[in-house]
Amino acid sequence: MAPYHVMLVHFPIALWTTAALIIILRAFSDGALARRADGALTLLLFLGALSGAAAFTAGLLIWPLEAVASSPLARNHVIFASWSLTYWTLLWLLRWRGGERVWIGLRRWVMVGLAALGFGLQTITGTLGGSLAGTPSAVTAIVRRVVWEVYTTFYLPNWLLILLVVAAALMIAIGFVGKRAPARQPR
Numbered sequence: 001m002a003p004y005h006v007m008l009v010h011f012p013i014a015l016w017t018t019a020a021l022i023i024i025l026r027a028f029s030d031g032a033l034a035r036r037a038d039g040a041l042t043l044l045l046f047l048g049a050l051s052g053a054a055a056f057t058a059g060l061l062i063w064p065l066e067a068v069a070s071s072p073l074a075r076n077h078v079i080f081a082s083w084s085l086t087y088w089t090l091l092w093l094l095r096w097r098g099g100e101r102v103w104i105g106l107r108r109w110v111m112v113g114l115a116a117l118g119f120g121l122q123t124i125t126g127t128l129g130g131s132l133a134g135t136p137s138a139v140t141a142i143v144r145r146v147v148w149e150v151y152t153t154f155y156l157p158n159w160l161l162i163l164l165v166v167a168a169a170l171m172i173a174i175g176f177v178g179k180r181a182p183a184r185q186p187r
Ligand code: HEM
Pocket: 002, 003, 005, 006, 009, 012, 013, 052, 053, 055, 056, 057, 058, 059, 060, 061, 062, 063, 068, 074, 077, 078, 081, 082, 084, 085, 125, 126, 127, 128, 129, 130, 131, 132, 133, 134, 135
């Protein structure tokens, strides 16, 4: 299955990278090119989610799950792959359901922030995959220097987990408050 996984991962990586570039272009420009590129964004993100799910499934079939579970590097790859896939899928739903409204006012900068985070997650997923395949990249070296040693289990301290739960609850509350507020017309 490894060759299929390696072949399949190119699709979500290319689609998500293109989507990130379009989001940056659209955030900085209201011109015709940016609007046309944005017209393809929902489809690109949908195809990214679909091919990401296929790559994820193929990845799970390479090694027995016991082997994956007993290797910190493989576990880290799966954690970041799960985050990347979930994250970009949510971005697709956001753009699809939110439509043109995601570019109004400050929201466009939220989109840029989300795209930057998604790009970071997919980059770490890919570089950990390269390390698993025996071809570590310079990005792995940067991650090891700046964030954590990739050959040990990635974990979040308890205080950060609590912070994440509080932030998630806050965002849901903001969502409910925003839903009740009178809607503004898109530009
Ligand atoms: C969005 C999901 C995923 C992406 C984008 C991704 C990306 C990658 C990349 C870029 C490589 C390196 C290929 C190479 O340099 O030859 C790789 C390798 C690998 N990935 Fe993933 N991966 C994903 C999900 C998974 C999952 C869920 C598993 C489950 C264990 C997994 C297991 C592996 C393994 C075992 C290798 C090494 C393959 C080999 O030995 O050639 N991947 N992955």
